[in-house]
Amino acid sequence: MRTLLLLLFAVSVQAQTRMTYAVKDTQTLYIDHYKPTVEPNGMSVMFVHGGGFTGGDPANQKPMADGLGKLGYNVYVISYRLYLKGGSFSCNTTTPEKLKAIRLAVEDAADAARFIRDSLNIDKDMFFIAGSSAGAETILQLLYNPFGVANDIKFRGAMVFSGALLDMNTVTPDNWIPALFMHGTKDQLVPFGTAAHHFCKANTLGWMIMFGAKTIFEQAKAWKKPVVLYTYEGKGHEVSNFMFREFEKMDGFMKAVVKGERLRAKEVRL
Template structure:
């Protein structure tokens, strides 16, 4: 038997207010994660997650999450270290990746094989071994881009708007990826079906600038020390090895690449430090505004530069 009792209007009002309170609390609990996510996006909070893109190789993916699914221009960053050292998550790499992600880009800072770790990459390292090292790194960069563009959904990568940034060995990897594709030593690598809009080379060089032609030219931004004794500013031997050294291998730096692009009506901007050396492989990261400005110009179709400009490091500027 159930006992039914009459309730006063005052009691009914209290019950109504109680249920109203429960509904409001429930609504707040449901909406709170959504509100929190929106707040993170508005503040430009950068999310970083590490992925295994090939074998034991990893990449750190930086992005600002948004409430709407939108494909984004994506920047691939390749660290330096002479193929013997370096890391995707060093201070320079984290700094530029976070800076660019806050501007709305995806950024992937990648590992690649350090096949000369614990070994020499100098004048006593045979030129053939150096070439194998270059091709291995280009293969790894290709795999990373394939991974990011074939798995578009979780990454929101616009495969038609890819930019590359490299420092030292990473810059050599970027430039060889762009321009050595049809060389017999590079032609069979797993190149991605993606469109590279532009690239930034920080103390880098390419094996042969004559492989640049109208079909593969892209706007390029360079930072380089004119007195770099590791990677030449113009055309010279890697590490300035003698012709009699087993490691003798000519490389072509920004001056030679820019001259080639000029002949092809290509676009470039070379920032050179007249007294600078290979320390610019790190100092180049001190100019994130110039890097982001270049990327924006390329995206907007305004990268019509063809010039050289002297630059000083931030340390020299402060002094």
């Protein structure tokens, strides 16, 4: 009986492999690979963690990786340079410093995506990207890139948990990819619509307008592009952690995209 229990435990625990994808500014950047714990479905997800560009840890994303692994997904959680580590991404940090923190994260995420695409045995036609909070902002800037560092990288779709864009002009009908957004209407850090990040006043050092899920959704809807927005009424920035619980929604979105189902622009209010 003890041997059987140990075997069952081994099957249920998510396997993890850590690999280095780059060394920058003397910092070793790595990817934690979580393999499926059931029959693989062929899909892969690269995930970028949050933490305000000051902190956060890939290891803390294990519950998300476990949940997707139980549905057959390969999950790759990346580390990236935290330019503002020990500091703040709030209103007292200058906008140029904030932009540098975002740019470095985007550069690292682009390199991680290239490593996964070129060095690992994945199906490039079933490669998704996802991110939470600062990670969600990173992946949006990677997909609709104001820095010009990732034009060669293609994903099948994106899942964005409480993220925002720096510039809506970088989004066009031609570069749009299917997207799932989750965002709270009362997010106190990342605007649900269009507003200053952290809702900083215009006379502060860190004033910076950003475009959140609702604004991006409305543009995609006008273009009749595939997009799903889960709007959490009255919820705040805690929605950035909903990748730990909304597995059915994520799974349904990715499977629909891969199957080629026609996804109409849809907002679901919760």
